[in-house]
Amino acid sequence: MQEHSFDWFSPARSDAGHRDRPAGAIQMPRNLLRVPCVKQRTDFSCGSAATLALLRYWRWDLYEGVDEAALYAPLETTRACGTEPEPIAAFLNTLAGVTAVYRNGDVTIGDLERAIDLRQPPIVDLQACRDHELPWRTTWDAGHYVVMVGYDSERLFFMDPSTMTPGPYAYLSRAELAERWHDLTGEHNVRVEHMAIFVTGTTLPRVPDEPLPENVPRLG
Numbered sequence: 001m002q003e004h005s006f007d008w009f010s011p012a013r014s015d016a017g018h019r020d021r022p023a024g025a026i027q028m029p030r031n032l033l034r035v036p037c038v039k040q041r042t043d044f045s046c047g048s049a050a051t052l053a054l055l056r057y058w059r060w061d062l063y064e065g066v067d068e069a070a071l072y073a074p075l076e077t078t079r080a081c082g083t084e085p086e087p088i089a090a091f092l093n094t095l096a097g098v099t100a101v102y103r104n105g106d107v108t109i110g111d112l113e114r115a116i117d118l119r120q121p122p123i124v125d126l127q128a129c130r131d132h133e134l135p136w137r138t139t140w141d142a143g144h145y146v147v148m149v150g151y152d153s154e155r156l157f158f159m160d161p162s163t164m165t166p167g168p169y170a171y172l173s174r175a176e177l178a179e180r181w182h183d184l185t186g187e188h189n190v191r192v193e194h195m196a197i198f199v200t201g202t203t204l205p206r207v208p209d210e211p212l213p214e215n216v217p218r219l220g
Contacts, residue, residue: 036053075091098202135179
């Protein structure tokens with residue numbers, strides 16, 4: 001799992017202090033799941049940040065004050081390798097009231113949408129924040145974890161831990177996800193397609209009370 005992240009500029013604001021909404025601005029879907037926003041602290045810790053977001057969604061009582069660094073050891077997160085999906089699922093399965101299943105290969109967008117319909121946001125491993133202009137289909141060195149939080153007829157929406165998103169949410173079209181939904185895994189950098197961690201819980205999720213953004217950017 002190799003990761004890239006970089007800072008982006010803040011969204012433009014009007015003189016009145018409100019965000020300017022450009023023509024054709026993308027708004028959040030009606031089925032949005034309010035997963036708590038967690039911004040990664042380093043350029044290698046998106047896996048820990050995405051996991052912490054779901055821990056705060058399902059077990060806010062235990063993880064409200066926990067920092068992502070506390071997850072580096074149990075998730076085996078390192079600067080050299082980032083975070084592999086198997087330790088994420090294994091750690092989540094140690095928690096009472098939480099169950100996680102890591103899948104790849106045969107996962108479909110329909111599977112992700114069904115998880116949203118059940119109000120069970122999944123972690124998705126894809127390519128993002130690349131530092132070159134090669135096509136996404138041939139990019140394998142920009143792995144990034146995001147948490148899917150909703151969808152509409154054209155787009156999929158994510159809570160993005162990366163600092164490049166000027167807010168907690170970003171979107172991709174269905175075609176864009178198909179181009180990006182792959183990553184390298186393991187010490188031998190095996191190429192794997194359609195990676196997702198499906199997480200369920202038995203508690204009532206914590207719903208953040210922060211206002212929703214007026215415009216959602218495309219995932220970097």
